[in-house]
Amino acid sequence: MGLESRGGPAWLTTRAETFVNWARGNSLWPMAFGTACCAIELMAAMVARYDLARFGSEVVRFSPRQSDLLIVAGRISAKMMPVLETIYRQMPEPKWVIAMGACASTGGEFDTYAVIQGVDQFIPVDVYVPGCPPRPEALIEAVMRVKELIGRERLSDYRAPDGASPV
Amino acid sequence: MNQPRADSIVQHVRTKFAGALRGATVHRGELTLVVARERVLDVLAFLRDDESLRFDFPIDLAAVDYRDHPRREFPERFAVIYHLLSTATEERLRVKAPVPEDDPVCPSAVGLWSLANWTEREVFDMFGIRFDGHPDLRRILMWEEFEHHPLRKDYPLRGLGERDRYTVVRDDFPQAARSRRQEPAARSSAERGPG
Ligand code: SF4
Numbered sequence: 001m002g003l004e005s006r007g008g009p010a011w012l013t014t015r016a017e018t019f020v021n022w023a024r025g026n027s028l029w030p031m032a033f034g035t036a037c038c039a040i041e042l043m044a045a046m047v048a049r050y051d052l053a054r055f056g057s058e059v060v061r062f063s064p065r066q067s068d069l070l071i072v073a074g075r076i077s078a079k080m081m082p083v084l085e086t087i088y089r090q091m092p093e094p095k096w097v098i099a100m101g102a103c104a105s106t107g108g109e110f111d112t113y114a115v116i117q118g119v120d121q122f123i124p125v126d127v128y129v130p131g132c133p134p135r136p137e138a139l140i141e142a143v144m145r146v147k148e149l150i151g152r153e154r155l156s157d158y159r160a161p162d163g164a165s166p167v
Numbered sequence: 168m169n170q171p172r173a174d175s176i177v178q179h180v181r182t183k184f185a186g187a188l189r190g191a192t193v194h195r196g197e198l199t200l201v202v203a204r205e206r207v208l209d210v211l212a213f214l215r216d217d218e219s220l221r222f223d224f225p226i227d228l229a230a231v232d233y234r235d236h237p238r239r240e241f242p243e244r245f246a247v248i249y250h251l252l253s254t255a256t257e258e259r260l261r262v263k264a265p266v267p268e269d270d271p272v273c274p275s276a277v278g279l280w281s282l283a284n285w286t287e288r289e290v291f292d293m294f295g296i297r298f299d300g301h302p303d304l305r306r307i308l309m310w311e312e313f314e315h316h317p318l319r320k321d322y323p324l325r326g327l328g329e330r331d332r333y334t335v336v337r338d339d340f341p342q343a344a345r346s347r348r349q350e351p352a353a354r355s356s357a358e359r360g361p362g
Contacts, residue, residue, distance in 0.1 A: 078330045079310045094344065113317050113326025114309070121331070126348055149348050157344035 017155050024068070025147040026056040031067035031091060033084060036074030038101035038133045045136035057143055064090040069146060071139075072125075075103035076116045088123045094153065096146045099125045100139060102132045168258050173198045176220065176260070184210055189265075190240060199261040201240060204247070207264040208274050214251060214260065215279060222251035222260050228276065228286035230266075230294045234320040244268040245296055249276070266296055275301040293318035 004011045034042055045052050052058055061067040064087045076084055088097070099119055102108035105128045107117035119125060126149055129142045168176075170193060177191040180200065187206035192199050202210045214222040227250040233239050243265035251260045266273050275298035276283040287298045288307040295316035298304055306313065313329060315322050 079308075112324055113322070113329060116330055124345070152347045152350070153344065154347065157347070 017153070020155065021150050021153050024153070025150040027059075028055075028057045028069045028096075028143065028146065029059045029061050029067040030057055030069040030071050031064050031087065032060050032062065032071050032073065033087065034071075034073040035076060035080060036103060038073035038103065041133040041136055042071060042073045042100065042139060045139045050136040050140065052140060052143065055140065055143055055147075064088075065092065067091055068095050069143075070095065070097045071100055072097065072104040072119050073100040075108060075110050076119055077114045078116055079114070081116050081119075081122060084119065085123060094158070096126045096149060097124060098127045098129060098139075098142050098146065100129045100142070101134055102130065105130070108132060168193070168196050168198055172258075179217070179219070180210065180213070183213060192240075197259065197261065199263060201246075201263045201265065204264040204266055204273050207247075207249075207262065208276060208279065211249060211251075211262065211276060211279055214262070220253065221255040222253045222258075224252040224254050225276070225280045225282050225286075226250040226252050226259075228283050228290065230290045230296055230318075232294060232318065232320045241265045242267075245271060245294060247273045247290060247296060271296045272299055273297075274299045277301055292316065295319065 004013060032039065032042055034040075044050060046058065046060060057069070064070075068091065070088060070091060072084065088095075097119075099105040103110060103115070104119050105125075107115050109132070111117070116122070120128075127142045127145045129138050131138055134142075173191075173193045176198060177188075177200070180191075181188050184202070184206055187203045187210060188200060189203055190201035200210070214220050229248050229250075231246050231248060232244065233241075233246065234244055240263075245266040245268065246263045247266055249262040249264075251262065252258075253260075264273055271294070273296055275287055277287065277298075278300065284302070285307060287301055288303070288305060290296050291298060291301075291304055292306040292308050293316055305311070309317065315327065315329075317326070
């Protein structure tokens with residue numbers, strides 16, 4: 001296009017939206033909500049051997065206000081659900097949620113009085129990871145899927161409280 | 168623990184608490200005493216303090232619901248069970264205090280061992296057995312509003328709907344963005360977007 005032909009290979013034109021999505025998708029800050037065995041695989045995905053940092057998601061924030069990807073790893077008891085809900089609410093928009101493992105997705109083998117039968121009954125989940133526990137590769141695949149979802153974001157979907165569009 | 172030692176402990180307790188000792192069994196070297204709940208604190212204090220016994224460490228305090236149990240040792244539905252260890256002789260001992268269903272109360276052992284505090288709260292939470300004299304008998308595992316005692320055998324495994332009765336988070340996410348996310352996954356790299 002015009003600018004590129006005039007500025008040479010150092011120039012690239014794109015849409016603001018695409019650029020924002022590209023930046024977002026490559027700097028996801030996960031909020032790790034690990035309550036059971038799945039969290040061990042989550043840790044394995046973070047550290048050297050699988051190294052989620054290769055995809056820009058190494059900054060695990062144990063503060064929901066600084067993160068945009070909630071990874072629910074483990075079973076959630078009915079007593080823990082209010083905590084998870086609070087953390088979900090504290091995360092700034094836009095945010096994504098991964099339900100990692102059978103327990104977070106469906107309750108898994110714990111079909112009992114105390115365990116929530118899938119967190120998607122109560123908070124919106126974007127990507128489910130099957131497995132008990134899922135291997136680190138599966139979690140990485142889920143993060144790739146989240147990136148894919150981020151690619152679909154349209155800035156015009158979001159509006160300021162006064163109704164103004166960001167673009 | 169061998170049989171002669173078990174017999175001598177039983178004899179020792181029986182001479183002191185003739186009426187309170189309702190039974191004693193040795194199974195695979197494990198001695199179990201069944202004690203009337205009215206005297207269980209006296210028996211526990213004796214087991215703890217007696218020079219020749221010194222069962223001074225309460226490893227665990229639990230309960231059992233014997234409803235529908237095929238081989239019940241006593242008519243009461245519940246029993247509070249104390250597992251003791253002697254740090255002097257390294258012997259172990261189990262004490263059962265039967266508790267009837269219509270009056271599920273047992274004296275609290277917090278005065279003997281403060282370790283009993285949280286374990287008694289757990290028994291209360293799970294079985295609904297109240298502990299007389301406990302300083303702070305609240306639920307410890309289930310949330311405060313929970314109404315039942317889930318380890319009772321007549322409570323269904325899947326509960327009575329408590330796990331579904333949680334209020335759903337209002338999804339105030341922009342609807343257009345939400346539905347865009349829920350479209351089927353695009354598998355072609357052209358559709359994948361930046362990344
Ligand atoms: S899905 Fe399996 S590994 Fe993961 S939390 Fe549940 S039981 Fe543990």
